[in-house]
Amino acid sequence: MPGARTLFIALLLGVAFLHGAADVSRSHAHLIAGADYFEDRDSQHTIDSIRKVESSKFHQVSGEAAGFVFSSSSYWFRIALENPQKNPLPRIMDFRPTWLDQIDIWVVDHAGVVTQHLNGGDIYPHSQREIRHFQSLFSLNVPSGASTVWIRVATRDPFVVAAGLWEPADFYRGQNALFTYTGLLYGALLALVAYNLFLFFALRKRLYLFYVLYISVFLVMNFTYNGYSAYLFWSDSPEWGNWAHGVFIYLFNLFGILFALVFLDTKRHLPRLHRAMVGFVALMALTALISAIFGGYTWMVRSAIIFVVFYSSIVFWLGVVSWYEGNRTAFYFIMATTAGLVGSALTAFTVSGGVSFRFVTYHAAEIGMVLDAILLSLALANRYKTLENERDILDFKRREHEMMLEQKEHFAKELELRIDEALEKNRRQEALMIKQYQKASLGNLIGVIAHQLKQPLTAIGLTVQDGADRYRLGELDQDGVREVEKNVMNHIGFMSETIDEFRNYFRPDKKKKSFLLESCLEKTLHLLQRPIEQAGVAIRLEGNEGCMLTSFESELQQVLINLISNAVDIFKERSIEAPRLTIRIEEMK
Numbered sequence: 001m002p003g004a005r006t007l008f009i010a011l012l013l014g015v016a017f018l019h020g021a022a023d024v025s026r027s028h029a030h031l032i033a034g035a036d037y038f039e040d041r042d043s044q045h046t047i048d049s050i051r052k053v054e055s056s057k058f059h060q061v062s063g064e065a066a067g068f069v070f071s072s073s074s075y076w077f078r079i080a081l082e083n084p085q086k087n088p089l090p091r092i093m094d095f096r097p098t099w100l101d102q103i104d105i106w107v108v109d110h111a112g113v114v115t116q117h118l119n120g121g122d123i124y125p126h127s128q129r130e131i132r133h134f135q136s137l138f139s140l141n142v143p144s145g146a147s148t149v150w151i152r153v154a155t156r157d158p159f160v161v162a163a164g165l166w167e168p169a170d171f172y173r174g175q176n177a178l179f180t181y182t183g184l185l186y187g188a189l190l191a192l193v194a195y196n197l198f199l200f201f202a203l204r205k206r207l208y209l210f211y212v213l214y215i216s217v218f219l220v221m222n223f224t225y226n227g228y229s230a231y232l233f234w235s236d237s238p239e240w241g242n243w244a245h246g247v248f249i250y251l252f253n254l255f256g257i258l259f260a261l262v263f264l265d266t267k268r269h270l271p272r273l274h275r276a277m278v279g280f281v282a283l284m285a286l287t288a289l290i291s292a293i294f295g296g297y298t299w300m301v302r303s304a305i306i307f308v309v310f311y312s313s314i315v316f317w318l319g320v321v322s323w324y325e326g327n328r329t330a331f332y333f334i335m336a337t338t339a340g341l342v343g344s345a346l347t348a349f350t351v352s353g354g355v356s357f358r359f360v361t362y363h364a365a366e367i368g369m370v371l372d373a374i375l376l377s378l379a380l381a382n383r384y385k386t387l388e389n390e391r392d393i394l395d396f397k398r399r400e401h402e403m404m405l406e407q408k409e410h411f412a413k414e415l416e417l418r419i420d421e422a423l424e425k426n427r428r429q430e431a432l433m434i435k436q437y438q439k440a441s442l443g444n445l446i447g448v449i450a451h452q453l454k455q456p457l458t459a460i461g462l463t464v465q466d467g468a469d470r471y472r473l474g475e476l477d478q479d480g481v482r483e484v485e486k487n488v489m490n491h492i493g494f495m496s497e498t499i500d501e502f503r504n505y506f507r508p509d510k511k512k513k514s515f516l517l518e519s520c521l522e523k524t525l526h527l528l529q530r531p532i533e534q535a536g537v538a539i540r541l542e543g544n545e546g547c548m549l550t551s552f553e554s555e556l557q558q559v560l561i562n563l564i565s566n567a568v569d570i571f572k573e574r575s576i577e578a579p580r581l582t583i584r585i586e587e588m589k
Helices: 002-013 168-203 206-225 228-232 238-264 271-324 330-351 364-410 412-472 478-506 517-527 529-535 553-573
Strands: 028-030 036-040 074-083 089-096 102-108 114-120 136-142 145-154 160-166 513-516 538-543 548-551 580-585
Touching (some): 074 160, 089 168, 114 136, 168 206, 168 364, 206 228, 206 238, 206 364, 238 330, 271 330, 330 364, 513 517, 517 529, 553 580
Parallel strands (some): 538 580
Antiparallel strands (some): 028 160, 089 160, 513 548
């Protein structure tokens, strides 16, 4: 049906702009586009007084919708209509968004007579509205010829007003198109919720639970601000219907941040940033409470929309920082959440009047959220697949191990001797390798000692030689002798400390004892101070302080010396610029 397709395209894109009188004989007309409006700051004007206001004090709406951000004023809209037919035409007038509190409509014919006066809006229970619907709808009888429609709107929510005048049959066909879009949207998100809820019960991973909560709260929030919740569940409680907007927007912010923290594992990877985000969540909850108690509904919903914008930026930045700090899974988070976050921000700007009202911009959060949810679900599914592969590998290894045990039992008597011989040979080889390793370690350690003592010995020799030269030249007085003595004693003191450290290192100590791992590392680094400084290697210690270890300290020092020495040698061989060695102490439980 060409008419239905045209209607659906107009519904999605909203590109019709009217100038002058709207021809109501058409199946659909955007009324606010090109309309004149007047701001009634004190909300004192009546239909009689507003008709007397000079035209110069009116302004023209640019775009399909009029947006005034947040305003406590009432706004009057003056719209000229033209009915070329001889009889009045029945039409349906719809208003978007659904949260407009007070809407009053007057139809004035060409003779200046008010032929209709209608009122409605979000503050009225659905049972008191002229047409029971999730939107604010009105039945108009447009007089023949030229007429004028006066509309007064007031709301505590973001002040965005869009209105259309429909031929009734076309309006309900358009509703079918809208419900098709909504059904596809909610169906896709509910399918993702069900799938990931199944994964949560199967794997018992809290990540999937937070994902389900995140998507579910978005669905409830979207269902609420589109007017479906009030229409279906609390149709006679308009005040709660209004409060639900701010409550579910705050909950969406809350669960969105919690999901980001769990997905990115910031508690482990970015502990400081994690604490900061927890503080931000606490601030958001406190703001919601304070604004609701002291500012009422108006300030609560305003602060909620402001936090949506902050939330979009902060969560995206959180993913970027996590990826920059080395968390590779953050890449999937950034890719997945970009669409959802941009969509949420675009919708927030639209309902606050910062962006021109269009179907696409108003529903950008929904479209972006579907992309966000699908990409995140794919990332979570990939993680699930990885876990399954790991389980298959472990199961294969287990079966392989069982088969090996059976074969060993079958051939145990026949192979027992050969196994013992092979084990004995391996033990001898291992013992030989250990001795060779100890010799190599001892040689390396002796080299370190020689390097440690060589520099102060050279410095002592140069100091003595310099003193002798100055004595022969007659330049060495009593103060010079003291200076030479001081320099020599300083170097000798350093050598003595070095010898004591190495002597303690070689002292036999085969009994386990408890010691600070950090202290053991510091002793080792002090022994290797000269080669480390010569190689220009920057050493950085990270991790737990006060970590106690019960072991053989000297053997551990030997291992650390070899590891650090090998690293320093590699830096030299590969000519690494500004080499840096990070040693992290972490207590595993």
